Amino acid sequence: MKIINREISWLAFNARVLQEADDQRVPLLERLRFLGIFSSNLDEFFRVRVATLKRMTIINKKARKTIGESPKKVLTEIFNIVINLQNKFNSIYATLLHELEKENIFILNEKQLSPEQGAYVRHYFHLQVRAALVPIMVDSIGDFPYLKDHSIYLAALLSDSRKEHKPKYSLIEIPTDTVPRFLVLPRDGEKSYVILLDDVIRYCLEDIFYIFPHDTFQAWTVKLTRDAELDLLEDFNSSVIEKMEKGLKQRKKGKPVRFIYDASIDSTMLDYFLERMHLKKGDDNLVAGARYHNFKDFMNFPSLGKVHLLYPSIEKLQHPDLPPNKSIFQIVSQKDILLHYPYHSFEHLIDYLREAAIDPKVTEIKITLYRLAKNSKVANALINAVRNGKKVIVVMELLARFDEEHNILWSDRLREEGAQVIFGIQGLKVHCKVCLIKRREKGVMKLYANVSTGNFNESTAKVYADHSLFTADERITNELEQMFDFFVNTYKVPDYKYLIMSPVSMRKRLERMIQKETEAALKGRQGRIDIKLNNVADFQMITLLENAARAGVKVRMLVRGSCAFAPLSGEEKPNLEIRSIVDKFLEHSRILIFHNEGEESVFLTSADWMIRNLDSRVEMTFPIFDFSIRKELKDYFEIQWRDNEKSRVIDSNLANEYFRGEPAVPCRSQEEIYNYLRQRFEEKRRALTADQIAAEPERSTPASAN
Numbered sequence: 001m002k003i004i005n006r007e008i009s010w011l012a013f014n015a016r017v018l019q020e021a022d023d024q025r026v027p028l029l030e031r032l033r034f035l036g037i038f039s040s041n042l043d044e045f046f047r048v049r050v051a052t053l054k055r056m057t058i059i060n061k062k063a064r065k066t067i068g069e070s071p072k073k074v075l076t077e078i079f080n081i082v083i084n085l086q087n088k089f090n091s092i093y094a095t096l097l098h099e100l101e102k103e104n105i106f107i108l109n110e111k112q113l114s115p116e117q118g119a120y121v122r123h124y125f126h127l128q129v130r131a132a133l134v135p136i137m138v139d140s141i142g143d144f145p146y147l148k149d150h151s152i153y154l155a156a157l158l159s160d161s162r163k164e165h166k167p168k169y170s171l172i173e174i175p176t177d178t179v180p181r182f183l184v185l186p187r188d189g190e191k192s193y194v195i196l197l198d199d200v201i202r203y204c205l206e207d208i209f210y211i212f213p214h215d216t217f218q219a220w221t222v223k224l225t226r227d228a229e230l231d232l233l234e235d236f237n238s239s240v241i242e243k244m245e246k247g248l249k250q251r252k253k254g255k256p257v258r259f260i261y262d263a264s265i266d267s268t269m270l271d272y273f274l275e276r277m278h279l280k281k282g283d284d285n286l287v288a289g290a291r292y293h294n295f296k297d298f299m300n301f302p303s304l305g306k307v308h309l310l311y312p313s314i315e316k317l318q319h320p321d322l323p324p325n326k327s328i329f330q331i332v333s334q335k336d337i338l339l340h341y342p343y344h345s346f347e348h349l350i351d352y353l354r355e356a357a358i359d360p361k362v363t364e365i366k367i368t369l370y371r372l373a374k375n376s377k378v379a380n381a382l383i384n385a386v387r388n389g390k391k392v393i394v395v396m397e398l399l400a401r402f403d404e405e406h407n408i409l410w411s412d413r414l415r416e417e418g419a420q421v422i423f424g425i426q427g428l429k430v431h432c433k434v435c436l437i438k439r440r441e442k443g444v445m446k447l448y449a450n451v452s453t454g455n456f457n458e459s460t461a462k463v464y465a466d467h468s469l470f471t472a473d474e475r476i477t478n479e480l481e482q483m484f485d486f487f488v489n490t491y492k493v494p495d496y497k498y499l500i501m502s503p504v505s506m507r508k509r510l511e512r513m514i515q516k517e518t519e520a521a522l523k524g525r526q527g528r529i530d531i532k533l534n535n536v537a538d539f540q541m542i543t544l545l546e547n548a549a550r551a552g553v554k555v556r557m558l559v560r561g562s563c564a565f566a567p568l569s570g571e572e573k574p575n576l577e578i579r580s581i582v583d584k585f586l587e588h589s590r591i592l593i594f595h596n597e598g599e600e601s602v603f604l605t606s607a608d609w610m611i612r613n614l615d616s617r618v619e620m621t622f623p624i625f626d627f628s629i630r631k632e633l634k635d636y637f638e639i640q641w642r643d644n645e646k647s648r649v650i651d652s653n654l655a656n657e658y659f660r661g662e663p664a665v666p667c668r669s670q671e672e673i674y675n676y677l678r679q680r681f682e683e684k685r686r687a688l689t690a691d692q693i694a695a696e697p698e699r700s701t702p703a704s705a706n
Helices: 006-022 028-067 071-102 115-132 197-203 240-251 267-277 295-300 328-332 347-358 377-387 404-417 474-488 506-522 539-551 611-615 627-642 669-695
Strands: 105-108 152-159 168-173 182-188 191-196 216-226 256-262 286-289 337-341 362-369 391-396 420-422 433-441 444-452 464-471 500-502 528-533 554-559 576-581 591-594 601-605 617-623 647-649
Touching: 006 028, 006 071, 028 071, 028 216, 028 256, 028 295, 071 105, 115 182, 115 191, 115 197, 152 197, 152 267, 168 267, 182 197, 191 197, 197 216, 256 267, 328 347, 328 464, 337 627, 347 362, 347 377, 347 433, 362 377, 377 391, 377 404, 391 404, 391 474, 404 420, 433 474, 444 474, 474 617, 500 506, 500 611, 506 528, 506 539, 506 591, 506 611, 506 617, 528 627, 539 554, 539 576, 554 627, 591 627, 601 627, 611 617, 627 669
Parallel strands: 105 191, 256 286, 362 391, 391 420, 528 554, 554 576
Antiparallel strands: 152 168, 152 216, 182 191, 216 256, 337 464, 362 433, 433 444, 444 464, 500 617, 528 591, 576 647, 591 601, 601 617
């Protein structure tokens, strides 16, 4: 086995995203969107991980002990890899532009516009764009303007070909928060034309700076990425919300970690900007880039009616055991139900909450919320429950990175409506996804739960692959109630028999289960572990898995993101194999399967195997007791393990080679899973129809007229 730095492994994951943009089997507009995903991922990586490493360089010895190597060395390796990835990115983008032209889609810049297109752009500029612009003449003010994270700017140069006037410099924020990044121009027959907002502004620079005597106007894109660490001051006179709001204001002024500029920018102007910003030439913070930045906006590139250039949309499946207009509580009281997003409809969960809101038997709803949709149906259902007299307790995690302000707004709204909002536990981020409903049935309180691997978020449920369990099993629901008691009374540490909760017991329980498989293998019996996670970077868990594999345990791992170890390249038939699937949907679910001497233990979990998840967060790993659901999850894992179209082998070279398996039997797991679930739905529907027919009374034969 080879230990791999977590950040380097993550860059290998983002390289897999870039592979999708380079894959000719992927529909053309989807390839463009994968470039946007790659760019968005890289931005966040710099804001969080690179910023953290830069802070670590100040305490280099302590940092080396924490991450196992010099942060300066890691940063150097990161920048080298990023340069190579960015070069590949630019090459792929150039290829896609040619491919788009073959489909009669043309992305134009301001110099390629026809007179008619130019008139259209100028009219649009004056109608929609000009009022949103705030040009700042940087050579006329004392302090250099503050550059916002997430924003892109045009660095404009005003010059005079007659040499009668000195050049002037200006900064213009491109207003992508209020104006679309892409403008679709009028079609010309079969040809579609698109221009970026950056170039709309470039085309109209003269309209902005008309009061100056200069006759030449040029502009280049620049962008600053800032440290996104959220520092919460220990102010004992402030509420949690006040501390968060102060911390968010400080984040907006975070230290620069990357300054990207168009490589063709005027060198004199660049020198002037760097001097005013107190940045040094040659610093690894400075990146000479291409013409356009914030490529994440390409995730929303217009489809232009070219449906054949997109992945076909899938029809959301209704779970066969959750027919419309039938009480979900009535069904779940009889059996557990497992949903698989995005294949199943998220509306089942919304219906569950809406039913609870108006059900006179429901007295209380408790829920943990981590990331909510912008116009959250979940939050609105909870508000409806409050208005219907239910007691609603919301554990809101304010420290969900980059969703902090959004969560503050929703927590304020919920409190205004009368819900009790708890802001987690100091020092522990609440990352588990649990909803517990209390219902009075025949004079006795009965508990119903939904436990999920993903957020209660209808937006992400469209593209994130997750599992969501409905259950009334008292082994689970009674222990979940202890968890909510823990949020209120943190001295009451839950003592679980069935659930596995971090930071209380998860590390120990996982170690025990891995060790049990290891001991079985050492005694000549079968040991097997199947794991599906987003990230694996906890060295204690890695060591346990390595030891298990050496002892003869067959370990199969599906890890989407960073994985801090890998089998050595070329190792024949290793007991431990790791693969990663990157496809249309983001693989977000987490599954654990242990052979357990033939009595398989199957779990779903909210936790990745990282130090923070096992030791510094409230996470939940929950058992699957229902035999048919256990089989369903095992089938799900096996389908993904067979994937020979979108699965990559993770080895010590980090080459991201595709796993080809049995090429004669093609398997793209996300399609196969959808077909598997649809088949189960059809089988159930046919069985129900047959039962209904059998239950109908026989019709009597009419008497003869004679």
